[in-house]
Amino acid sequence: MTRTSQTTLRLVMPQWQGGDLPAYRVGAKILEALLPDATGPVETVAIPVESDRSEQDGIKARAALLAQLDAAREAIAKHAPEAIMTVGGDCLVDLAPIAYLAEKYEDDMAVLWVDAHPDVMNKSLFSHAHAHVLAMLLGDGDADFTSVVKRPVDPKKVLYVGVNDMMDVEETYLADRGMSVIGPDALRANPQAVVDWLKASGATKVAVHFDLDVLNPVGRDYLLFNKPDAPEGAFEGVATGKLELEEIVSLLEGVAGELDMVGLAITEFLPWDMINLSRTLAELPMVGSENA
Amino acid sequence: MTRTSQTTLRLVMPQWQGGDLPAYRVGAKILEALLPDATGPVETVAIPVESDRSEQDGIKARAALLAQLDAAREAIAKHAPEAIMTVGGDCLVDLAPIAYLAEKYEDDMAVLWVDAHPDVMNKSLFSHAHAHVLAMLLGDGDADFTSVVKRPVDPKKVLYVGVNDMMDVEETYLADRGMSVIGPDALRANPQAVVDWLKASGATKVAVHFDLDVLNPVGRDYLLFNKPDAPEGAFEGVATGKLELEEIVSLLEGVAGELDMVGLAITEFLPWDMINLSRTLAELPMVGSENA
Numbered sequence: 001m002t003r004t005s006q007t008t009l010r011l012v013m014p015q016w017q018g019g020d021l022p023a024y025r026v027g028a029k030i031l032e033a034l035l036p037d038a039t040g041p042v043e044t045v046a047i048p049v050e051s052d053r054s055e056q057d058g059i060k061a062r063a064a065l066l067a068q069l070d071a072a073r074e075a076i077a078k079h080a081p082e083a084i085m086t087v088g089g090d091c092l093v094d095l096a097p098i099a100y101l102a103e104k105y106e107d108d109m110a111v112l113w114v115d116a117h118p119d120v121m122n123k124s125l126f127s128h129a130h131a132h133v134l135a136m137l138l139g140d141g142d143a144d145f146t147s148v149v150k151r152p153v154d155p156k157k158v159l160y161v162g163v164n165d166m167m168d169v170e171e172t173y174l175a176d177r178g179m180s181v182i183g184p185d186a187l188r189a190n191p192q193a194v195v196d197w198l199k200a201s202g203a204t205k206v207a208v209h210f211d212l213d214v215l216n217p218v219g220r221d222y223l224l225f226n227k228p229d230a231p232e233g234a235f236e237g238v239a240t241g242k243l244e245l246e247e248i249v250s251l252l253e254g255v256a257g258e259l260d261m262v263g264l265a266i267t268e269f270l271p272w273d274m275i276n277l278s279r280t281l282a283e284l285p286m287v288g289s290e291n292a
Numbered sequence: 293m294t295r296t297s298q299t300t301l302r303l304v305m306p307q308w309q310g311g312d313l314p315a316y317r318v319g320a321k322i323l324e325a326l327l328p329d330a331t332g333p334v335e336t337v338a339i340p341v342e343s344d345r346s347e348q349d350g351i352k353a354r355a356a357l358l359a360q361l362d363a364a365r366e367a368i369a370k371h372a373p374e375a376i377m378t379v380g381g382d383c384l385v386d387l388a389p390i391a392y393l394a395e396k397y398e399d400d401m402a403v404l405w406v407d408a409h410p411d412v413m414n415k416s417l418f419s420h421a422h423a424h425v426l427a428m429l430l431g432d433g434d435a436d437f438t439s440v441v442k443r444p445v446d447p448k449k450v451l452y453v454g455v456n457d458m459m460d461v462e463e464t465y466l467a468d469r470g471m472s473v474i475g476p477d478a479l480r481a482n483p484q485a486v487v488d489w490l491k492a493s494g495a496t497k498v499a500v501h502f503d504l505d506v507l508n509p510v511g512r513d514y515l516l517f518n519k520p521d522a523p524e525g526a527f528e529g530v531a532t533g534k535l536e537l538e539e540i541v542s543l544l545e546g547v548a549g550e551l552d553m554v555g556l557a558i559t560e561f562l563p564w565d566m567i568n569l570s571r572t573l574a575e576l577p578m579v580g581s582e583n584a
Binding site: 005008026029030032033034035036037038039049083085221222245246249252253255256261264266271273274277278280281282283284285286287288 | 297300318321322324325326327328329330331341375377513514537538541544545547548553556558563565566569570572573574575576577578579580
């Protein structure tokens with residue numbers, strides 16, 4: 001499907017508070033630098049280098065996240081785009097874009113969630129709201145956030161790709177709602193299964209959430225799981241990705257060839273070598289020192 | 293010395309044609325992403341992804357380079373800044389900023405050229421104009437370029453740091469003009485020598501050119517000399533850097549503590565892992581494909 005670039009908004013959102021990790025901010029800036037120049041409108045949500053990180057009613061940095069959510073919604077409303085390409089930032093950046101697209105396209109849009117994790121936690125389980133985002137889009141979760149979801153996504157219109165090693169609470173959440181998962185092995189056995197599923201859903205449009213942590217962390221400097229100063233065991237029990245980047249590119253090219261892709265968010269980019277270099281460069285005279 | 297950030301212009305110039313290597317463009321965008329947010333005005337010179345790369349009268353991409361030089365001068369003139377922080381791009385990005393500063397501060401400004409190479413070639417020696425830039429600032433070289441140098445820099449007000457293994461033609465050029473070099477070993481033996489020299493020059497202000505290739509390439513993915521697809525021997529006979537980043541940061545902090553730093557350009561940033569990743573990401577739907 002083709003659409004004119006003028007109706008696709010690029011939303012740059014260097015949000016870090018949803019993962020409680022300031023490095024997401026510079027990661028998002030680098031990701032935007034890596035992408036080809038946008039040919040349509042671009043909005044960059046201003047994200048402070050520092051903000052109150054404390055937990056408020058179960059969610060870290062609640063006030064900052066809500067202010068940023070409002071700013072993202074305003075940026076989108078200003079353009080009333082047909083499609084949104086979102087540059088994150090932590091996974092929660094996809095709340096405003098998919099909420100907008102779901103309200104616009106209703107049952108004609110499916111959601112393809114390409115991730116190692118299902119992102120269906122809640123504040124009683126984990127205070128980092130980036131792990132809540134898909135649940136919020138289904139209408140579940142903290143009311144301050146779900147209030148922006150005017151038309152919750154139908155769980156039967158969500159397809160997970162790459163999710164593996166779920167926790168019991170996640171398994172139960174998905175099973176209760178009859179949600180579908182194509183894991184890494186199933187994808188490799190039959191990559192066409194994704195397009196088949198999406199077409200069978202009855203939707204002609206699709207919004208894609210591409211969390212880079214769906215990728216195999218071996219040899220990839222730019223994933224959370226390769227955080228250089230993480231204490232041993234910091235990610236124990238957390239699923240890691242099993243797929244290769246070329247597999248995802250090929251998958252999404254195939255999806256875009258068969259459905260109208262109206263959303264794509266790329267999230268959780270943390271190129272540690274560059275992040276470390278940014279800290280050293282910030283010590284130079286004349287460049288300021290505002291990166292975290 | 294302190295100055296208000298509002299009088300320091302950040303000039304972002306993702307120029308690649310001076311080195312005839314499109315990867316400089318995304319390198320400059322990434323470098324800008326790595327730096328702390330500017331607190332004063334920012335101007336980004338628009339640099340086309342593609343342009344005529346052919347050699348015209350001895351200089352590759354002459355027309356594009358001249359158009360970009362004009363655009364940089366206009367951006368600077370618009371703000372009439374007291375100081376300029378330049379984000380390159382190939383080394384030639386520093387022509388407009390230092391020409392402006394030299395005209396403004398005259399004999400009260402020295403130039404500190406932190407580089408493995410003296411950048412005093414000319415079009416009969418090499419068609420890549422990024423190797424000509426310091427000579428142009430002294431008033432030597434192609435007249436289309438030197439015409440913007442209204443007040444040539446005095447060669448006796450230039451101090452090289454990190455230059456090593458010069459070619460004969462470079463040695464002669466410097467010797468003929470009585471120019472000073474503090475090589476890597478001399479810097480390590482006496483880092484204070486740089487500030488001493490600058491103070492003895494009689495200048496109270498200094499413009500710094502920091503070409504990242506002054507750094508030791510071992511273990512640094514982001515230098516030209518680590519170009520992954522370079523044919524064997526591609527850089528034979530070309531001097532490589534010997535210094536460490538921490539040494540340069542410490543040097544420049546010391547210089548800024550003793551003189552009024554009115555210029556800093558960081559050039560030749562080529563993070564190959566990221567550049568390669570940008571090529572893969574450009575294949576994704578919805579992101580376009582305009583990066584080189």
